[in-house]
Amino acid sequence: MNLCNNGKLLCDLRKSKGMTQKQVAEKLGVLPKTVSKWETGHGFPDTSLLADLAKILGVSIDTLLSGALSPNAEEVGNFRKIRFYVCPHCGSIMHGMGEFHITCCGKQLAPLKASEDNTGHKISVERIENDFYITIDHEMSKEHYISFVSYVSCDRVLTVKLYPEQDSSARFPVLYGGKLYYYCSRHGLFEYDERKKFHVMSRG
Numbered sequence: 001m002n003l004c005n006n007g008k009l010l011c012d013l014r015k016s017k018g019m020t021q022k023q024v025a026e027k028l029g030v031l032p033k034t035v036s037k038w039e040t041g042h043g044f045p046d047t048s049l050l051a052d053l054a055k056i057l058g059v060s061i062d063t064l065l066s067g068a069l070s071p072n073a074e075e076v077g078n079f080r081k082i083r084f085y086v087c088p089h090c091g092s093i094m095h096g097m098g099e100f101h102i103t104c105c106g107k108q109l110a111p112l113k114a115s116e117d118n119t120g121h122k123i124s125v126e127r128i129e130n131d132f133y134i135t136i137d138h139e140m141s142k143e144h145y146i147s148f149v150s151y152v153s154c155d156r157v158l159t160v161k162l163y164p165e166q167d168s169s170a171r172f173p174v175l176y177g178g179k180l181y182y183y184c185s186r187h188g189l190f191e192y193d194e195r196k197k198f199h200v201m202s203r204g
Contacts, residue, residue, distance in 0.1 A: 005067035007041035013057040014039070027056055060101040082152055083111035084181060084189055093148055093183075095157060112189040114181055121146075121184060123192055127174065136168040136182060144186045153178040 014024055014035075021035040028035075028049055037043040045053055045064075054061045085094040087104035094102055094109075102109045122137035138146050146168040150159040153175040160170035180192040 002067055003044060004041040006044060006064070007039045009064070009067050010035075010053075010057070011039040013059060017057060019056075024053075024056060028052055062101075082157065084114070084150070084183070085109040085111060086147065086183060086189075091147065093159070093161065095150070095159075112183070114189045114191040116191060121182075121187070121190065123180075123182070125180075125192075128171075130174050132172050132174055134170045134172070134180065138168045138184070140164050140166055140168050144184070147183045147185050149183075150181045151175060151178050152181065 014021070020032075021039070022032045025032040025035045028045075030049070034043070038045055050061045050064060054064055057064075081097045082095055083097070085096075085102050085104075086092070087094075087107075087109060089105040089107075092104050094104070096102070124135045124137070126133045126135075132151070134149055136146055136149070140146065140162070142164045145164045146162050148159055148161050149170040150157055151170075151172040152158075156175070158172050158175075160172075162168060162170070181189060182192070183189050
């Protein structure tokens with residue numbers, strides 16, 4: 001650990017939040033001179049303070065320990081690098097690009113790993129004028145249902161949230177070169193690549 005790098009990062013993050021050393025110190029229950037020592041590389045926060053400090057500064061504990069921000073420049077804004085997250089407690093759905101940390105209901109979430117569907121979730125894609133109509137042959141009970149369907153292209157993500165006791169279907173405007181993702185509450189995330197598998201019929 002390079003205390004100078006860690007200190008500079010702490011200082012930069014604090015200033016980016018528009019906070020003074022005193023304000024940070026008050027939130028942590030320490031003296032302002034303690035925060036000053038951290039920022040000048042003459043010390044480092046106790047491990048018991050790291051979680052609260054990371055929350056105050058809006059970064060992960062790993063970032064504080066590394067002493068540097070990782071911009072992930074090649075992945076930012078590239079929807080082909082999308083990662084989906086689902087909270088197992090409240091069911092919230094989140095997505096993003098690049099390396100970052102997401103927490104919900106007090107726990108850090110791991111990105112879902114998408115696989116090609118081999119569990120019998122039969123998916124059908126039909127083109128109706130300028131839309132893709134997606135249907136999934138799947139029960140929609142409270143214990144086992146399709147939670148969402150997302151259509152991802154190079155520059156946008158379209159998501160339809162589904163609920164138990166409703167139809168497991170979605171409709172999206174045609175975005176060529178896209179990929180479908182759908183999430184089963186019991187079996188996880190699946191992908192369906194339009195470029196390889198969409199065999200659609202035109203109607204109307």
